[in-house]
Amino acid sequence: MTQAKTEPAAHMGHHLCMPEDARKRAARRLKIARGHLDSIVTMLEQEDAYCVDVLRQIKAVQGALSGAGEVVLRGHLEAHVATASTRGDSVEIVEELMEALKYT
Amino acid sequence: MTQAKTEPAAHMGHHLCMPEDARKRAARRLKIARGHLDSIVTMLEQEDAYCVDVLRQIKAVQGALSGAGEVVLRGHLEAHVATASTRGDSVEIVEELMEALKYT
């Protein structure tokens, strides 16, 4: 289920890895979002669930996912984009990031 | 963790419930999103996780949540908003919906 359509950062022959701190913080936030998502599923099992409450909860989870995405993006910008000109892959790395950001 | 800040549809003294079909379809979609979220958490446990892949996956889950939100919104519009003038609570129901949509 990884769905990696492009070979990640294969453009440089070596592999760019996510900074460990960002990886751990993003995982922590995603786990919280997952717990919240579980609670919405439980909510939807009740016959008296109300649409507007469900909408609000879904938006709250989307906000949590955006927060996790920000952690990942910040780590990527610092560790990989800011060093691109030194590495010599600016064009590829910017192209790849723009494509990933497009689906915001 | 339900965080219902306002009493749902309390404005009419009776309780507006979500159409069963929308409730089941939204639950199904949220369970799929939950599985996808699990796979991102697993991905982040790998040391060679790559930022851009994680960003893409997070966006995919956000898209799935938006899809679930659409199911809920459509059910709400059909079942509750379109019948508001008959019920006599147009002002309250629109106000409540606008507030919920604000955080898109």
Added chain:
Amino acid sequence: MTQAKTEPAAHMGHHLCMPEDARKRAARRLKIARGHLDSIVTMLEQEDAYCVDVLRQIKAVQGALSGAGEVVLRGHLEAHVATASTRGDSVEIVEELMEALKYT
């Protein structure tokens, strides 16, 4: 440049018009956004324009457009969606609105 792909509310044989108050308030907000947009174009004529400033200004205009969109949506919900079951076009009007909201 009006690009109206579907005949608006033609489903009922008669024409649903925008509430005058919403129409005027939306126009006022759009004119302000237009002035702001002008100032960004002027900014971009300067050689020392800085990307991040331009990004911020573009986002401010997008926020202003969202505000205008909210005025229009609220007017539509109150005047047309809340009265749909009385008029008998709930299905069509919800369908049309969901399609328009999709591109948020």
Added chain:
Amino acid sequence: MTQAKTEPAAHMGHHLCMPEDARKRAARRLKIARGHLDSIVTMLEQEDAYCVDVLRQIKAVQGALSGAGEVVLRGHLEAHVATASTRGDSVEIVEELMEALKYT
């Protein structure tokens, strides 16, 4: 009306300017968006303006603004972020960009 809350890229003592090509392409797109915005204002002067049409047009302009924003962001990533580690201002430039992206 420039509203620059932070001194742009002042962190380096010298001024980072937008690549000329991005500047011109962004200006061209914004001018098109402005023309489109004008046509919505005209539309709103008609008594028979229809809410859903106006919503669609507003979204079209927001899409055009996003396109202009993408041009600016891409130019910024290539010209300024990808060279940050060489210049030595990675932390500041990423911080500034994250703050600007937050309001997407």
